[in-house]
Amino acid sequence: xxxxxxxxxxxxxxxxxxxxxxxxxxxxxxxxxxxxxxxxxxxxxxxxxxxxxxxxxxxxxxxxxxxxxxxxxxxxxxxxxx
Numbered sequence: 001x002x003x004x005x006x007x008x009x010x011x012x013x014x015x016x017x018x019x020x021x022x023x024x025x026x027x028x029x030x031x032x033x034x035x036x037x038x039x040x041x042x043x044x045x046x047x048x049x050x051x052x053x054x055x056x057x058x059x060x061x062x063x064x065x066x067x068x069x070x071x072x073x074x075x076x077x078x079x080x081x082x
Contacts, residue, residue, distance in 0.1 A: 018051060026055045 022045060029041045030052070038056060042049045 018047070022047060023055055026052055027059060030056055030059065
């Protein structure tokens with residue numbers, strides 16, 4: 001059976017495309033911080049929770065890069081030098 005392809009597994013390149021307008025609306029709702037989480041945002045916009053979660057992770061990654069937070073010290077660096 002190892003020759004068979006698992007039809008239920010998708011890669012990121014195979015995801016259904018989502019329009020930029022919907023992504024922007026997801027970002028706006030998550031950025032307001034008015035108690036609207038992933039589940040409520042997904043239901044309000046008619047998208048899946050995985051889509052909202054992916055956009056949320058992308059937003060968090062960008063924010064982390066801008067702040068410079070999350071850098072781990074190397075083996076020869078003290079945490080204070082970062």
